[in-house]
Amino acid sequence: MSAVTDRTPTALPGNALSQSVRDSLVVAKRNLIRMSRIPEMVIFGLIQPIMFVVLFSYVFGGSMRVGGSADPSVYRNFLMAGIFAQTVTFATASSGAGIADDMHKGLIDRFRSLPMARGAVLTGRTFADLVQTALTVLVLAVVALLVGWRVGSNGDTNALRVLAAFGLLLLLGYAFTWIGALIGLSVRTPEAATSGGLIWLFPVTFISNAFVDTSNMTPWLRHIAEWNPFSATAQACRVLFANPGASTSSAWPMQHPVWASLLYSALIIVIFRTLAVRKYRSATA
Amino acid sequence: MPGAIYAEGLVKTFGDVRALDGVDLDVPEGTVLGLLGPNGAGKTTTVRCLTTLLRPDSGRAVVAGLDVLRQPNEVRRSIGLSGQFAAVDEYLTGRENLQMVGQLYQMRARAAKVRAVELLEQFNLTDAADRPAKTYSGGMRRRLDLAAALVVSPPVMFMDEPTTGLDPRNRQMLWEVIKELVSGGTTLLLTTQYLEEADHLAHEIAVVDQGRVIARGTSDELKARTGGERVEVVVHDREHIPTASEVLRGFGKGDTTVEEHTRRLTVPVSGGAKLLAEVIRELDARGIEIDDIGLRRPTLDDVFLSLTGHMAESTDPDGGPGADARGRKPKTKEEAQ
Numbered sequence: 170m171s172a173v174t175d176r177t178p179t180a181l182p183g184n185a186l187s188q189s190v191r192d193s194l195v196v197a198k199r200n201l202i203r204m205s206r207i208p209e210m211v212i213f214g215l216i217q218p219i220m221f222v223v224l225f226s227y228v229f230g231g232s233m234r235v236g237g238s239a240d241p242s243v244y245r246n247f248l249m250a251g252i253f254a255q256t257v258t259f260a261t262a263s264s265g266a267g268i269a270d271d272m273h274k275g276l277i278d279r280f281r282s283l284p285m286a287r288g289a290v291l292t293g294r295t296f297a298d299l300v301q302t303a304l305t306v307l308v309l310a311v312v313a314l315l316v317g318w319r320v321g322s323n324g325d326t327n328a329l330r331v332l333a334a335f336g337l338l339l340l341l342g343y344a345f346t347w348i349g350a351l352i353g354l355s356v357r358t359p360e361a362a363t364s365g366g367l368i369w370l371f372p373v374t375f376i377s378n379a380f381v382d383t384s385n386m387t388p389w390l391r392h393i394a395e396w397n398p399f400s401a402t403a404q405a406c407r408v409l410f411a412n413p414g415a416s417t418s419s420a421w422p423m424q425h426p427v428w429a430s431l432l433y434s435a436l437i438i439v440i441f442r443t444l445a446v447r448k449y450r451s452a453t454a
Numbered sequence: 455m456p457g458a459i460y461a462e463g464l465v466k467t468f469g470d471v472r473a474l475d476g477v478d479l480d481v482p483e484g485t486v487l488g489l490l491g492p493n494g495a496g497k498t499t500t501v502r503c504l505t506t507l508l509r510p511d512s513g514r515a516v517v518a519g520l521d522v523l524r525q526p527n528e529v530r531r532s533i534g535l536s537g538q539f540a541a542v543d544e545y546l547t548g549r550e551n552l553q554m555v556g557q558l559y560q561m562r563a564r565a566a567k568v569r570a571v572e573l574l575e576q577f578n579l580t581d582a583a584d585r586p587a588k589t590y591s592g593g594m595r596r597r598l599d600l601a602a603a604l605v606v607s608p609p610v611m612f613m614d615e616p617t618t619g620l621d622p623r624n625r626q627m628l629w630e631v632i633k634e635l636v637s638g639g640t641t642l643l644l645t646t647q648y649l650e651e652a653d654h655l656a657h658e659i660a661v662v663d664q665g666r667v668i669a670r671g672t673s674d675e676l677k678a679r680t681g682g683e684r685v686e687v688v689v690h691d692r693e694h695i696p697t698a699s700e701v702l703r704g705f706g707k708g709d710t711t712v713e714e715h716t717r718r719l720t721v722p723v724s725g726g727a728k729l730l731a732e733v734i735r736e737l738d739a740r741g742i743e744i745d746d747i748g749l750r751r752p753t754l755d756d757v758f759l760s761l762t763g764h765m766a767e768s769t770d771p772d773g774g775p776g777a778d779a780r781g782r783k784p785k786t787k788e789e790a791q
Contacts, residue, residue, distance in 0.1 A: 186534070188560070195557045203545040206586060275541035282505050284530040285558040451509070 177189060189286035196280075196293020197300075199369035200267065202345035210302060211329040214263065218256040218309050221336050225252065225380060226316050235414040247320045247414035249313045250334075250406035251379030254399060256309055256343030258374060262366035264298045268353030269362035277452055288446040302342040304333065326411035334409035337430045341402045344434040347441035354448045360419050379403050382414060395420035405430040458483040458641035459504065460608050464513035464784065465664075466499055473499040475665035481643060481658075483609075486636055488656030489645040490754070496665040497645035499539065502612045505535050506642070518610045518641075531559070534603035538614045542598050545590040548579050551587060551700045552632075555602045566605075573601040577631070593624030601630065611635065611642045617651060626725050629654060648745075649754030657753075665764045673754065680752040683726065685733055687719045690743040695719065705729060717745070 204211055230241035268291065271277050280290045284444070320331050351361045376393050377383075377400040383391050394400055395418050403447050405426035407414060422429035459481040466474040474496050481487040490496045492603040502508035504515055506526040515522040518532035542551045549570050555564025576582045578598040584588060589600060594617065603611060607664055616632070630662040636642055646652050653673045654657050661676070669676060685705070689698050695712060698719055702710045706721035713719075723729055730749045737744060 192558060199543060199546060199550070199554050202550060203543065206545045252755060274544070275537050276543060278502075278507055278537055279535070279541040279555070280509050282533065282535040282559070283555065283558045284527050284560060289558075335712060 177405045185286070185313075189289055192236075192286040192289030193292040193296060196290055197296035198293075200294055200297030201300060203267075210263070214301065215305055215308050217237070217259065218252060218305065219312050220401055221252050221255065221313055222225070222249070222309065222316060233381070234385075238413070243322075245317050246319065246412045248380065248409070249383075250376070250403045250410060250412055251319045251374075252313070252343060253306060253338050253406060254403045255370075255374045255379055258339050258345045258370055258399065259299045259367070260302045261306075261340045261345040261352070261370060262289075262363050263301065264294055264346035264349030264360045265351075265353035265356075265362035265366040266349075267294055267298075268350055269356055270359040273356065273357075273359060273370070277449075281449075281452070287450065288442070291347075291350045291442075291445050291449055295343060295350060297393045298349075299339060301345050303339060306321075306338060306342075320412070322411065323413040326409065326413035326441070330409040330411075333427075334396065334406045337402055337405050337409075337427065341399075341430065341432045344437035344441070347438055347445055351390065351441050351445040351448060354445060354452050357395055373397065377403065378414075379427060383418065390454050395423050398430075398437065399431035400427070401426050401433055413432055457481045457485075458514040458518055458779065459487070459643055461504065463498070463512045464500065464503055464510045464515065466503060466510045472665055474503065474513075477513070477662070477665070477667055479643075479660060479667070481641055484636070484639050484640050485657040486632075486644060486655055486693060488652030488659045489643060489662055490647075490649065490652045490659055490758075491662035492647060493644075495662040497662055498704045499665075500662070501535075501612050501643065501645060505533055505612050506530060506545060518608075531599055531606070532608055532610055534606070534608040534611045536596075536600045536603040536611070536616055538618060542595060544589045545586055547584045547586055548574060548590070548598050549583045550600075551598060552602060554742065556605045559606045561606070568612045569605055571769045572605065576687055593620055595622060597630060597631070600628070604635070605642075609640060611640050613644045615645055615647065617646070617648065625651075645759065649758065653754055661758065661761055663744065669761050671758075676757045677752045680757045682722060682724055682791075683752075684720050684750045685723050685730060686739070686746075686748050686750045687733075687744055689717050689719070689745040690745050692717055693763060694742045697740055701733070701740060701742070704736070709752050721724065723749075 187386070226241070226245050230244045233239070233241075233244040234242050235247040240450075268277075271280075277290065283284075300318055349362075349366050351366050356362045356365055376390060377397045378394055379399065386394060401422040404423055408410075408426055418424075422433075442454045457480045459479060461477055461479040464474045464477040465472070477496065477500055479500075489500060490667045503510045503513075504517055504522060505520055506529055507741050517529050520529045521768070522529050522696065525679075535628065542548075545556065550571035552561075552573055556569050557563060561569065574580045577600070579594060579597060579601070584592060587595060591597065593679065600613075600616065603613075617628050620628065623784065629651075632642070632644070636655075644655060657672065657766070659669060659673055659676060660667045671726060676727070682752070685702065685746070687698060687702065689695060692714070695717065699710050702719055705723055705725075707724055708722040710719055710721040727749060730747070734744075734747060735785040737747075
């Protein structure tokens, strides 16, 4: 037994930032391996948005009026940006549940006793969730195409703009996983993190322009919807996808949706990452 | 020069609960300190403070020559922690778990890989190396958890109730591993509720109750403090009790206690085995038939009882004394065991 062997020569050099990135990647890899070994979680994560696409397209599609048109295909093209945006925010729940589970099982204690970068456990988790979100968005895009969604259905767009839209979606999803991280560190059980990560998402995603034209809402509700960070991303996607229903509101986020979406996501990351990392440092199982 | 683990006046309160009420410790390098106490005595909280997981409200701690409050990250490089419940990722294989921990100790990926193979071999987990830890038995998980704590062969180790919930065979196995580790020069702080475990593994024992160290010393010193050895006799026939009592009085150093219904007589003595032989001869000469006789040394249970006035194993976590001074935050009730 080599209890006194000095292993420092194998230690990696480097500054705090490179250590932080490296540690985050180690943790991200761990979470991705986990996800690959619990495929049912990933599959359920895929079924839900598909169900929303089908339900909204076919159940609501016939009675929805968007931009003055009652054509179901117009609503379908309008709807998709909203579903995409809603789907990426659902990563909040899985991120929160994962971290709560790590707390519960004592893994956070293990990590906190290691000489690793402070935020790496959470950053690694959010990276892994981002990969899962990207996968979900990809599958969803295929399903959307199958039910008749087309980019450029209401004007001109190009590949770059479409990719930019997906970029904004992933950024929003990434930002929301930090909210999930904070929730995961704050609750006692993974179950609480799952429901705590979802409940508030319903008002956030429904009091928005995701599924309906906000011009039909009562004024005060419309104001909330138009300033909702979530609406900014949905609006930005509609503009970039050149899909119908882009709002004509004069509210700043609706006039500059791409900037608003970027700004909101960055703000959410800064605020919630700071809070979550602080919480992590004092976390006790 | 303080030892490898040194603590002075550690205080930690959770709300109204004073989990640590001024804990002092000093563990010389290369020795094992057993932190012994019931649930909620403050053992886990002490370990959490010393391993940088919890910031004490006041007090000072030095581990491996490093100030725990001022140099937490340096401390983390020099310690290994093995928790109360096996903190391994159950969906990762044993190998993946150890590699991950190695990399997070800042080893290069290749070095972490090599080290994982060594540890799997050492802890007899090679056959299970590529199975998810979920499929491991309780004993295997503990071994993996311990292996994870030893990835960088840290000079100072903390083990929080390493054998709680293990069957005797696995406990024995883990004890062997721990002894081997200590013989290699590692300083170890071990918490346990098992008096036998502290007796077996620790050079020195600190008895903790309600957030304070109430006694310390070697196992023998603590036992001596409780009073010396006793002769215990169970006579076959109830009618022989008075005669036997008279015999014992002749050898004893104090009052003989008699339990009528179990026909058991106990008397404090000094003189060990030789005296025991004399007692047997004398009882035999008087024609007293005995069912059982023995020289009884105080167990750590007796020590605990005499020090605290209550038994060490308060099996009911909500009822026992000190239950309100649980080491962990009260919110994780189910984990307080």
